[in-house]
Amino acid sequence: MTEFWNPYVAPGARQRRLLGVGAVLALLLLWSAVAGSGLVSPTKLPAPWHVISAFGYLAWNDGQSMLLTATLWSVGRLLVAGLLVIVVGIPIGIVMGAAPQVNAALSPLVDPFRSAPVVALLPILVMWMGIGEAMKIAFLFIGAVVYLIPMVRDAIQAVPQSYWIGARDLGATPWECIRSAVVPMAMPRIADAVIVAFSVMWTYITVAEYVNAREGLGQLIQNARRFSAWDQVFAGIMVIIALALATYQSMLWLKRRLYPWETEQ
Amino acid sequence: MSAAPPVAPPARTPPVSVVLKDIVQEYPADSGGVTRVIDRVALTFDKPGINMLLGPSGCGKSTMLHMLGGVRPMGVTTPTSGSVLIDGVECHGAHDDAVMVFQRYANRPDLSVFDNVAFPFRLKLWKSRVPAGEWRQRVADMLKAVGLADKAGLRPAQLSGGQNQRVALARALVLRPKILLMDEPFGALDAQTREEMQRLLIDLYQSWPCLVVFVTHDVTEALMLGDRVIVLSTQPARVADDFTVSETRPRSAAWQRSPEAQALEERILNQLHASPGKGQVRVTL
Ligand SMILES: Nc1ncnc2c1ncn2[C@@H]1O[C@H](COP(=O)(O)OP(=O)(O)OP(=O)(O)O)[C@@H](O)[C@H]1O
Ligand SMILES: [Mg+2]
Numbered sequence: 001m002t003e004f005w006n007p008y009v010a011p012g013a014r015q016r017r018l019l020g021v022g023a024v025l026a027l028l029l030l031w032s033a034v035a036g037s038g039l040v041s042p043t044k045l046p047a048p049w050h051v052i053s054a055f056g057y058l059a060w061n062d063g064q065s066m067l068l069t070a071t072l073w074s075v076g077r078l079l080v081a082g083l084l085v086i087v088v089g090i091p092i093g094i095v096m097g098a099a100p101q102v103n104a105a106l107s108p109l110v111d112p113f114r115s116a117p118v119v120a121l122l123p124i125l126v127m128w129m130g131i132g133e134a135m136k137i138a139f140l141f142i143g144a145v146v147y148l149i150p151m152v153r154d155a156i157q158a159v160p161q162s163y164w165i166g167a168r169d170l171g172a173t174p175w176e177c178i179r180s181a182v183v184p185m186a187m188p189r190i191a192d193a194v195i196v197a198f199s200v201m202w203t204y205i206t207v208a209e210y211v212n213a214r215e216g217l218g219q220l221i222q223n224a225r226r227f228s229a230w231d232q233v234f235a236g237i238m239v240i241i242a243l244a245l246a247t248y249q250s251m252l253w254l255k256r257r258l259y260p261w262e263t264e265q
Numbered sequence: 266m267s268a269a270p271p272v273a274p275p276a277r278t279p280p281v282s283v284v285l286k287d288i289v290q291e292y293p294a295d296s297g298g299v300t301r302v303i304d305r306v307a308l309t310f311d312k313p314g315i316n317m318l319l320g321p322s323g324c325g326k327s328t329m330l331h332m333l334g335g336v337r338p339m340g341v342t343t344p345t346s347g348s349v350l351i352d353g354v355e356c357h358g359a360h361d362d363a364v365m366v367f368q369r370y371a372n373r374p375d376l377s378v379f380d381n382v383a384f385p386f387r388l389k390l391w392k393s394r395v396p397a398g399e400w401r402q403r404v405a406d407m408l409k410a411v412g413l414a415d416k417a418g419l420r421p422a423q424l425s426g427g428q429n430q431r432v433a434l435a436r437a438l439v440l441r442p443k444i445l446l447m448d449e450p451f452g453a454l455d456a457q458t459r460e461e462m463q464r465l466l467i468d469l470y471q472s473w474p475c476l477v478v479f480v481t482h483d484v485t486e487a488l489m490l491g492d493r494v495i496v497l498s499t500q501p502a503r504v505a506d507d508f509t510v511s512e513t514r515p516r517s518a519a520w521q522r523s524p525e526a527q528a529l530e531e532r533i534l535n536q537l538h539a540s541p542g543k544g545q546v547r548v549t550l
Pocket of ligand 1: 322326341
């Protein structure tokens, strides 16, 4: 047993897993107890077993899987918006980080959005773009890109100057220093920014699909809520959490594969 | 231990000249005025050779070295007055024919040893100077010369400090530069590794005799390596002494104990002690 009040010693892998699983089980137990005791009405808190059966219903019913269709739609929107975030946001962040004048000009336009209520933009987007796919993609894009751009900029600025000087000394033009020395050194942190962007988009997906979605996980939850099918609402939320977690873990794994040197130094 | 013999045939280095004309360097001082760091230094390097720039720490050695075609510290004009001529042309900032080896090896952690040494060939400048077919061979030969041929695929984090400095040295010399600037390149290494690196430098120099300007505050290092030793005084730096050492390299430990070497060491230490100051020099042994 390691010391309790010591933030510098991590528990072993087994102990960590045990504690993590234990906490989840404890919560499930508490939830079951509260729901089973009848203290809270099932219309307010569905029991875990009801959620599981609702999940089964959504996963397969009447020869089709509502869950799969909804998931594919949501994932599709996320991928399109994510691609846009990467293609547009990363270059802007790099230029802002690499050229202080550009940063001075653009950061007052970008930085405030990090604390702005992006959700409040939704009606404006609806007004501008209608209620179709473009609006949903645009909403996800804006929600994520305002996080990504400052993170990419910071990643560039965090690269030690010695790499810039080293390249410059070898005869690199300033732009070559950025492209061949600074950006490659910033890549792990840029990858972190992409991971955060995808996490943010998962949190916004329900909002994006709030308005006039015919398909999607957000719509599925919205629809279930309308019929007070709280077990389905819970199931839908859990699917989103699971997908977000899977996205995060697999992107993290990919990042570690791509940039193994980051942790070596 | 001796490094594998360099594969490239002894090449003829192009002629080179570097002239410092009445260099003065001042920096804004905390008090509001200016501090003169370098005071009217005039030096001429007109042939290949290993030139040791010796002085107490903080006297302005790095500042002076950067003026010889290195990348200069940002935000200040260097030199404050005077001029630097490389091959007769006034030089401001980085020069294509001068390559620097830093004390803290500037190796890229994301690239393999091979790619670190090959890095310059990704740049327009060296792409235009070295044909595509040639640089791979050059890099491979260079890795052999510094004894890292079997480590080509490793990353810098997987190498020791000395091996990392070999990578830095290889990356500089693979370019066959006219001018090699070295800023206390072996200062961070332990005594034994430092000696190994000094021997390696001598070997490499023999196959590519260029104009080396080597900054150190180690008197022994200066005497073991230098064709010429330039002693700088404490701040503001002036040329306190400037002499040649004719003993052939590699210089033996016996030579180091010879009256001649002892006299030179005495001479340097007297110079340094004559200039009152806070700086320190080191004598290894
Ligand atoms: N950009 C700068 N602004 C102000 N002062 C500076 C600047 N760069 C260097 N100096 C000062 O100039 C003096 C010489 O610095 P320099 O780095 O050239 O010394 P050095 O001889 O290389 O020292 P060391 O042996 O420690 O490497 C120091 O006192 C330093 O504080
Ligand atoms: Mg220095």
